[in-house]
Amino acid sequence: MNKMRLCALFLLVLTSLSGVAQDTWIRVNQLGYKSAGKKVAVWASKTDKKVSSFTLKDKKTNKVVYKGKSSKAFGAYGPFVQSYRLDFSAFLKPGRYIVEVDGVASPEIRIGEDVYNGTADFTLRYMRQQRTLFNPFLKDSCHTHDGFTLYGASAGLKDSTQIDVGGGWHDASDYLQYATTSANATYHLLAAYRDFPNVFTDYKQANGLDGSNGIKDVLDEAKWGLDWLVKMHPQPHIMFNQIADDRDHASMRMPGEDPFYGRGYERPVYFIDGKPQQRGKFLNNTTGTSSTAAKFVSAFNLGAQLFASKNVDYSQLLQQKAETAFSFAHQKLGVTQTVSVKSPYIYAEDNWVDDMELAYATMYGRNKDQKYVDGALKYAREESITPWLVKDTANHYQYYPFINLGHYELAKQLDGAKREEIIAYYKEGIEQVWGRAQQNAFYRGVPFIWCSNNLTVSFAIQCVWYAELTKDKQYEELMQANIDWLFGVNPWGTSMVYGLPAWGDTPVDPHSAFTHLHNYPIDGGLVDGPVYTSIFNNLIGIRLNEEDEYKNFQSDLVVYHDDYGDYSSNEPTMDGTASLIYLLASQEQQETRKKDRYGVLVQGDTTARKVSLVFTGHDLNDGKDVIAEVLRKNKVEASFFFTGDFLRNPENQLFLNAIKSKHYIGPHSDKHLLYAPWEKRDSTIISRENFLKDLEDNYRALQAVGIKKDNALFFMPAYEWYNDDVVRWASTLGLYTVNYTPGLRTAADYTFPGMGNKYMSSEAILEQLYNRADLKNLNGHIILVHLGVDERRADKLYNRLPELINGLKKRGYSFVKINELLAQ
Structure with missing residues (x-):
């Protein structure tokens, strides 16, 4: 149970002891709301109360900054008797706020244009963790022996022929691998890179381990999928649909080798022959080769396009594979379903013309042959609207993908009436959902079938694409409501993405071996999502393992459980997460601030000639008075990061009193702890508990000198040395970890002549700083100077501070505090 849930439980206990049970809640998007976007919270109650207005309060000052009128009363929904929408879209100022109605307050709300920044990269972590063959997490x-063939006789493959198909991603929290979901996931990752390349970073190698390789990490991940698809289509007449089957479910374990299939560690690889297949008593409804093969075509074509300038040979290979997959899709028109042996649950995909439309559209994008436009239009008209949008129901993966990807790719390449025709299909589908959504306060029009979160993501993407194609924003609030649903505007008030946001109520007990067996975080994994109570009650093998923390919000309509035992609503899926990466990327703004490989802020706005002077202090304080006087005379505002030991030192009290009203003061750890070895940075040498206690002690020391935590949320780690653990732990306290800008050598002012080649004189430091300013620029740079240095260094950089300030002012730079430089 996470910290927020413990706090919520504590509040419930208090209200119970006082005799007052909570019956009203305000649900908000825990990630936050874009300043210029739609911003709506949902008020919901178990009593028939009336609401006419609400207030928005600044969290820091508790002052009312906005008053709004509530929506009409929407009435009952799920566990609630009454509900309203609270729209504060007209309020634009970035910051942290609380929505309040009649004494009931919401969780903290973040407003800013960058509230989604970094989320797509964060979610990408789950994809890397799902890798098979080599798992970088x-x-x-694992699964290095895949596999032996089944059903390949028509292609000259006897059953049990050994074939190398190692690679790709595990499908969910089990270790089956499906070509249909993997090809769709690959396509979404490629499209995310194509459409939003600037939101992604490059901190990983191609194998998923740390280290930049000159390729954005999302493209590395997409290539991991493409490489596997190439293996699954090794020859023009050979294509495979899946590796392993539900015998995999024999136990929950880590992804080692699986001896469940009678061939040692080899797993079965199912050939696509266009016919129904069975291995036990269950027969699927396969009718052809088109659905899976067409998905291959689209992924290969888009991959060929994106790698054309990066790896010509690879791009040409993908083009060849697209051609042969295109032929394979036409061998027998129809759908290819997955195979199950012991249970009745399969990916019962029932439509395939949408896959063919996308295949034809991507072929046209590469070849510009009119026959491909004609083919794409033909298939577009055969299934103009994805059926679940109209029917409001479906079997498991019956209409997959859950969005018609082909309409978007085709419409972009058409003009005139044909373009308008395709776009109208999107609008009609959105209208079908809107007709249902406008009946409830959550604007929920997506059915609660298995993997409802995947449908929610796909529908939001359809709204995004419709708005892009038409510039029509009439469905913006509906689109945003679906995103908001995923991050807390739902009856349970929880995010549906593991670990996102770090400070929020997110899944902590998913149906996953990684978390269940070893407490490994599955960062970024999108869980299946709520299901109709009628579905949940009829599923096989579900049993909750703990008391339901959301029992107050379950209903006869729908349930969601953050419980390992509920595989229907709380199991993360690889393909759903890949779609979410695209959606989150579409919501990100191009970052003008910069972060390092660990996600630490190391540079402010790169477009503005502003810099921040930062001083750190622990046990050495010989420069404090000089620095304070220079800043005063030059009217420069700076930032200081102090340890608790520095703050408690009586020698520093006059100095602290002199600077605290003018400058930013933040935490630097209480005891100046080293968090990781110098020689092995990724090995954390402090426990999470000790790290958090040390920071809390640091904040108590800040409080003692008059610095409130809310005014000191930027944290500079001791020694300016940290790793993923440190940054993640700090974020759970709502902190932003910062460091000086890489490449600057001002931090070398701690060195002294006895250190040999490490020593750097103040003259050399300043020369390097000015050269960087003249040859590049210092826009947004964080410049670190130590408040005190070893007595063996006679050449104190802080004595050259007036020169440094004047030198940068002459070059057009202004000095701001770090909280202003990194303002959100």
């Missing part, structure tokens, strides 16, 4: 290999 575990730093180990």
Whole structure:
């Protein structure tokens, strides 16, 4: 149970003890709301109360900054008797706020244009963790013996022929692998890179381990999928649909080798022959080769396009594979379903013309042959609207993908009446959902079938694409409501993405071996989502393992459980997460601030000639008075990061009193702890508990000198040394970890002549700083100077501070505090 849930439980206990049970809640998007976007919270109650207005309060000052009128009363929904929408879209100022109605307050709300920044990269972590063959999270290999063929006789493959198809991603929290979901996931990752390249970073190698390789990490991940698809289509007449089957479910375990299939560690690889297949008593409804093969075509074509300038040979290989996959899709028109042996649950995909439309559209994008436009239009008209949008129901993966990807790719390439025709299909589908959504306060029009979160993501993407194609924003609020639903504007008030946001109520007990067996975080994994109570009650093998923390919000309509035992609503899926990466990327703004490989802010707005002077202090304080006087005379505002030991030192009290009203003061750890070895940075040498206690002690020391935590949310780690653990732990306290800008050498002012080659004189430091300013620029740079240095260094950089300030002012730079430089 996470910290927020413990706090919520504590509040419930208090209200119970006082005799007052909570019956009203305000649900908000825990990630936050864009300043210029739609911003709506949902008020919901178990009593028939009336609401006419609400207030928005600044969290820091508790002052009312906005008053709004509530929506009409929407009445009952799920566990609630009454509900209203609270729209504060007219309020634009970035910051942290609380919505309040009649004494009931919402969780904290963040407003800013960058509230989604970094989320797509964060979610990408789950995809890397799902890798098979070599798993970078575990730093180990798995499923290296895949596999032996089944049903390949028509292609000259006897059953049990050994074939190398190692690679790709595990499908969910089990270790089956499906070509249909993997090809769709690959396409979404490629499209995310194509459409939003600037939101992604490059901190990983192609194998998923740390280290930049000159390729954005999302493209590395997409290539991991493409490489596997190439293996699954090794020859023009050979294509495979899945590796393993539901015998995989024999136990929950880590992804080692699986001896469940009678061939040692080899797993079965199912050939696509266009006919129904069975291995036990269950027969699927396969009718052809088109659905899976067409998805291959689209992924190969888009991959060929994106790698054309990066790897010509690879791009040409993908083009060849697209051509042969296109032929394979036409061998027998129809759908290819997955195979199950012991249970009745399969990916019962029932439509395939949408896949063919996308295949034809991507072929046209590469070849510009009119026959491909004609083919795409033909298939577009055969299924103009994805059926679940109209029917409001579906079997498991019956209409997959859950969005018609082909309409978007085709419409972009058409003009005139044909373009308008395709776009109208999107609008009609959105209208079908809107007709249902406008009946409830959550604007929920997506059915609660298995993997409802995947449908929610796909529908939001359809709204995004419709707005892009038409510039029509009439469905903006509906689109945003679906995103908001995923991050807390739902009856349970929880995010549906593991660990996102770090400070929020997110899944902590998913149906996953990684978390269940070893407490490994599955960062970024999108869980299946709520299901109709009628579905939940009829599923096989579900049993909740703990008391339901959301029991107050379950209903006869729908349930969601953050419980390992509920595989229907709380199991993360690889393909749903890949779609979410695209959606989140579409919501990100191009970042003008910069972060390092660990996600630490190391540079402010790169477009503005502003810099921030930062001083750190622990046990050495010889420069404090000089620095304070220079800043005063030059009217420069700066930032200071102090340890608790520095703050408690009586020698520093006059100095602290002199600077605290003018400058930013933040935490630097209480005891100046080293968090990780110098020689092995990723090995954390402090426990999470000790790290958090040390920071809390640091904040108590800040409080003692008059610095409130809310005014000191930027944290500079001791020694300016940290790793992923440190940054993640700090974020759970709502902190932003910062460091000086890489490449600057001002931090070398701690060195002294006895350190040999490490020593750098103040003259050399300043020369390097000015050269960087003249040859590049210092826009947004964070410039670190130590408040005190070893007595063996006679050449104190802080004595050259007037020169440094004047030198940068002459070059057009202004000095701001770090909270202003990194303002959100």
